[in-house]
Amino acid sequence: MPVQAGVPLDQLDDTMESEPYVPLLPHQVQSVPYNVGSAVLDEYMGPYDPTFDCIVKGEPEPDIYWLRDGAQIPESTEAIMEYEDDDTCTLVLPAINLHKAGKYTCKAINPHGEATCSAVLTVKTDRRLQGMDGPQVADGTSYSPSQAKPPKFLEAPKDKTAEEGKQCRVSCEIDGIPPPAVTWSKDGDQLSDEACRFEQEGQTYTLILDETVLDDEGFYACTAVNPKGRAEKMFQIKVKEAGEAPTFVGPLIDTTADDGTCVQLKCKVQGARPMKILWRKYDIHLTPSSMYHMSYNESTGDCMLEIVIVGRNDEGEFLCRAENEFGREETTAELIVEGPEPVPYAPKVTAPLKDVEVLRVNPGNSNAALQHTHDPS
The missing domain is CATH 2.60.40.10 (Immunoglobulins)
Incomplete structure (x- = not known):
């Protein structure tokens, strides 16, 4: 019973x-x-x-x-x-x-x-x-008092940087016979299960902060105690304030432009600053030049790529990428260039070659010469 x-x-x-x-x-x-x-x-x-x-x-x-x-x-x-x-x-x-x-x-x-x-x-x-010769350890085997040993950290807890609002886990491995009692503390105060969670699997002990807040930042200690002794390791948790990854609230839209005109591709992004803006056409990275003008208004999030004079070779897919420390986002659009199709015709010479006459003025100097050209027609 x-x-x-x-x-x-x-x-x-x-x-x-x-x-x-x-x-x-x-x-x-x-x-x-x-x-x-x-x-x-x-x-x-x-x-x-x-x-x-x-x-x-x-x-x-x-x-x-x-x-x-x-x-x-x-x-x-x-x-x-x-x-x-x-x-x-x-x-x-x-x-x-x-x-x-x-x-x-x-x-x-x-x-x-x-x-x-x-x-x-x-x-x-x-x-x-x-019916045993001595006390038992966790795996059910017996041991004598002479086999007992104090706690020892096989792997110490490491410093951790957590993001506000996200889960933070810190683990360590501790040996000892009998298995030690393990406690966690922050800034000298022992932690309770009201503010965090504790897990144990074999010799692995884990401290879990499910939703990290800024006040969780500080110096922590893991302490292991059994009848043979005590071991303790310190570590630090830093909490990084939560930020917003980029989001295009106004994406690029497909655009049609006339050949030879100026065109502007626009989008609008929001997210934590600083923000890095990149433009690409297919796999080609675009940089500011006399052909491409680029702008980004940090306060409003407005991004613009201006193509000063659009030509047929500007047709294709354009991409705008926004990056910050919390992530990145992309938006794409197709540019179509319209204009009259060229009329096919056979090759013709519009500027013919001209005859060239060279008069040597000093026979002893091969470099001295007068050149005269005239139209053979």
Whole structure:
């Protein structure tokens, strides 16, 4: 029979077969989740599976999360979670070992708020019950006191630059026997699960800030403690103020122009400054010249490419690209040049060659000569 949360082991008897009484609030439906009953398991000696249960009500029905020492517990064969129709929330911990000791919290959340209740699990080794030569580590193997070792950072948390409003994750890897208790702090104050989330997978511990704000900037510490010692690493989180990537609120439009005229291609962009504007025709990058005039009004976002004298060879697709530190955006348009088609005709000479006569004025100087040309006609 599983150990019922809230009942000391030395009081287990046949009365445990009956359902324990849980206080009920007079109203079954509330706008904010609340705890009707909770239980504390003071210590565990085995061989039963420790069980935590509480009753939580809320409207709409709240989502239920379980945490150990502030870190969310994923549902698995080692952490069985149940939510009954009578609003009883249950966490069962099969195959208990020392690393599962800690403070367990049931958190209920719905759109109107949240409620939590916590209980402490203390695991005491009893070799007569467990049939082991020593305590267990996380993988279920036993170790002797001589095998215990203090926490050690295999990979320290690194400095991070986060963008305001985006998620920020900082991870590290910590070794130690028994597995250490890990806490996170900011500017000397320990963090709680109200402001952030904590995850653990094996030896990897992660701090998660779901929606980073400017006040999250500061110096953080990850601290690991077990009976053999303590280890701590510092790191810094910087928060970059959120900015807007470029968006063309007025894109380029296809344009038709007469051959030999002046044409202007215009668009309008908005986004965080500074902004860089580039123009291209197909894959050719365009630069300001006597043929192309370019302008960008930073205050209004108006962009313009002016082709001073349009010719047939100017036909094609033009592209305007806007870039800033938060992203880039492009807009394209087709330019069509119209004009009279040239009349085909056979080749003809419009400026004929002229005869050339050279008179040498000094026979001893081959470079001295007078040149005279005349029209053979």
